[in-house]
Amino acid sequence: xxxxxxxxxxxxxxxxxxxxxxxxxxLSIQIAVLSxxxxxxxxxxxxxxxxxxxxxxxxxILGQPIVGLISDKVWFMGGRRRPFIIIGGILTALxxxxxxxxxxxxxxxxxxxxxxxxxTVALTLDLAINISFNPTRAIIADVxxxxxxxxxxxxxxxxxxxxxxxxxxxxxALIGNYALIYIGxxxxxxxxxxxxxxxxxxxxxxxxxxxx
Numbered sequence: 001x002x003x004x005x006x007x008x009x010x011x012x013x014x015x016x017x018x019x020x021x022x023x024x025x026x027l028s029i030q031i032a033v034l035s036x037x038x039x040x041x042x043x044x045x046x047x048x049x050x051x052x053x054x055x056x057x058x059x060x061i062l063g064q065p066i067v068g069l070i071s072d073k074v075w076f077m078g079g080r081r082r083p084f085i086i087i088g089g090i091l092t093a094l095x096x097x098x099x100x101x102x103x104x105x106x107x108x109x110x111x112x113x114x115x116x117x118x119x120t121v122a123l124t125l126d127l128a129i130n131i132s133f134n135p136t137r138a139i140i141a142d143v144x145x146x147x148x149x150x151x152x153x154x155x156x157x158x159x160x161x162x163x164x165x166x167x168x169x170x171x172x173a174l175i176g177n178y179a180l181i182y183i184g185x186x187x188x189x190x191x192x193x194x195x196x197x198x199x200x201x202x203x204x205x206x207x208x209x210x211x212x
Contacts, residue, residue: 017157020136022191024161026092028168029184079201081135088132089192093185095125
């Protein structure tokens, strides 16, 4: 365990909040660009775009509780949250990169339905984000003591995540949505993977006094 984790320094709290920030950033990118790119680049009408967006709630309903339960019980790749954070981050980055390339994916696979590919990409993006959302929050509880330190962990997480979420919309307005997509994919990937080198998960979870 690194000294910054033992001492629970502010630097460690920032690092601890980056995986959740990555997922929030990915979600902000989706909100900022999905309808825009489907209508302007691919010419989908508002009804088809609504169908694509419907994939999100389905992914959330299925993904978050299932992954949350599984991640409490498993241990591999050096952690119980780490695998879902890394896998979710990689899938999220790839799905973001797929957004401006739906036409190429459609042509390469020979599917012949832009709507079907768009729904698949949107569903993959939502599912990837939902795979990681619960683990990125649970890991904070896993590595911080109950009480003020844990509250501080979630406060830092929310602050950093809100900052980058706002930054996503600002980037789209100032440098364009395409730049946001490609820069955002790198940010999501980095914030999902790099923090895992600085966070050591406990093998056994300790229940708080409140939960027995």
